[in-house]
Amino acid sequence: MIDSKLVNKKGPHLGIVVPNSFEMNPLLQTPTFVADDEIPYLDIAGRRFRIGELETKNVIIVMTGLSMLNAGLATQLLLTLFRVNGVVHYGIAGNANPNLQIGDVTIPRYWAHTGLGIGRRHGDGLEDELAFESNGDYTEEIGYLKFSDYNNHTKNVSIDNLLNKVWYQPEVFSVTGTPEIKRQAFWVPTDEHFYQVAEKLERLEVGAVREHNLSAKSSKVTRVERGVSANVFVDNGAYSEFLYSKFNATPVDMESAAVALVCHQLNTSFIAIRGISDLVGEGFAVSNEVRVPFRKAMGRSRSFFCGTIEVRLSRLTLEGSGIAGKGMFFCELGKEEVPGVSTVPLSGASNEACAGMINSSPLLPRTFLLE
Numbered sequence: 001m002i003d004s005k006l007v008n009k010k011g012p013h014l015g016i017v018v019p020n021s022f023e024m025n026p027l028l029q030t031p032t033f034v035a036d037d038e039i040p041y042l043d044i045a046g047r048r049f050r051i052g053e054l055e056t057k058n059v060i061i062v063m064t065g066l067s068m069l070n071a072g073l074a075t076q077l078l079l080t081l082f083r084v085n086g087v088v089h090y091g092i093a094g095n096a097n098p099n100l101q102i103g104d105v106t107i108p109r110y111w112a113h114t115g116l117g118i119g120r121r122h123g124d125g126l127e128d129e130l131a132f133e134s135n136g137d138y139t140e141e142i143g144y145l146k147f148s149d150y151n152n153h154t155k156n157v158s159i160d161n162l163l164n165k166v167w168y169q170p171e172v173f174s175v176t177g178t179p180e181i182k183r184q185a186f187w188v189p190t191d192e193h194f195y196q197v198a199e200k201l202e203r204l205e206v207g208a209v210r211e212h213n214l215s216a217k218s219s220k221v222t223r224v225e226r227g228v229s230a231n232v233f234v235d236n237g238a239y240s241e242f243l244y245s246k247f248n249a250t251p252v253d254m255e256s257a258a259v260a261l262v263c264h265q266l267n268t269s270f271i272a273i274r275g276i277s278d279l280v281g282e283g284f285a286v287s288n289e290v291r292v293p294f295r296k297a298m299g300r301s302r303s304f305f306c307g308t309i310e311v312r313l314s315r316l317t318l319e320g321s322g323i324a325g326k327g328m329f330f331c332e333l334g335k336e337e338v339p340g341v342s343t344v345p346l347s348g349a350s351n352e353a354c355a356g357m358i359n360s361s362p363l364l365p366r367t368f369l370l371e
Helices: 004-008 021-029 068-081 192-203 237-247 256-265 284-299 301-307 351-360
Strands: 013-018 033-035 041-044 047-054 057-063 084-095 105-113 117-119 144-146 165-168 171-175 178-185 205-208 218-229 249-253 270-279 309-319 322-331 367-370
Touching: 004 041, 013 021, 013 047, 013 068, 021 033, 021 057, 021 084, 047 068, 057 068, 068 084, 068 256, 084 256, 105 192, 105 249, 105 256, 171 256, 192 218, 192 270, 218 237, 218 256, 237 249, 249 270, 256 270
Parallel strands: 013 057, 013 084, 084 270, 105 218, 218 249, 309 367
Antiparallel strands: 033 047, 041 047, 047 057, 084 249, 105 270, 117 165, 144 165, 171 178, 205 218, 309 322
């Protein structure tokens, strides 16, 4: 049986954590990823860890599967079994920020898990203490969601709601190297060096999402203050507005905060990049129309590579938590030019197919390369 120790002799590696196969496959299919000729992958605890080089940099790629639990488990295994000196997490997300559009790419500075909370008894008010609050188990510091604020009732008529309020809670985890000593965190920071390098990507345009006449504007890469995750697929406009007004959240997904929390606990550099694939709760029919060609395009193996966008941090070095580099952005798109990116012909790919796929596919990074 092949041991992870053999892989670690070739390390350290950059960990690339991806939620689903339609987000991971374009990365595996790009010729810039070369699987290790001796140990191309290891299957451990139901996860496949793909080992290889991406632009000459040692990488280990793992698909988590949907949800916070799966993302946390996969990241924990990655960091426990292998020598990993940084984690890049990418995928698609919903959007709670009214200033952004489908196709924009977000890089949050902080992530929070908004699926952990405590419900208040019906009849209790703000002056009443939460259950177990005096023990330090729960807190009122982060804030709450009041259900009666979202009752469907006549204007200016106050109606109570039996669900009362839910108070958001921080995650509780062990301090690295100190068993059974707890620590709390709600907002988990992106590695500062990663975040500063990502500033260079904000100068790039990534083409327009023209499918279904959604927008004629070029999409953009933008660093934002906050993103949130929970085991809930959010497609509700009222809750989206709440997340934005309460937490200043932009991307809304089901994995990133779990990856961030595990990396934070194990003192590993982390960054998450999420492409906006739908506007949460706003025009579900439209967002669904976008998702269909996007998933179809992601499912096409060789042909979709012509629509692959690659973000490269050139001459990147990872020394502990240190990182340095410069950004370069390009698209392999037959002979069809896309505003804001350079183009490289790809044999066998039609211009129409390339243009259609890149314009209807809101994921970015399609491929995130560190060289």
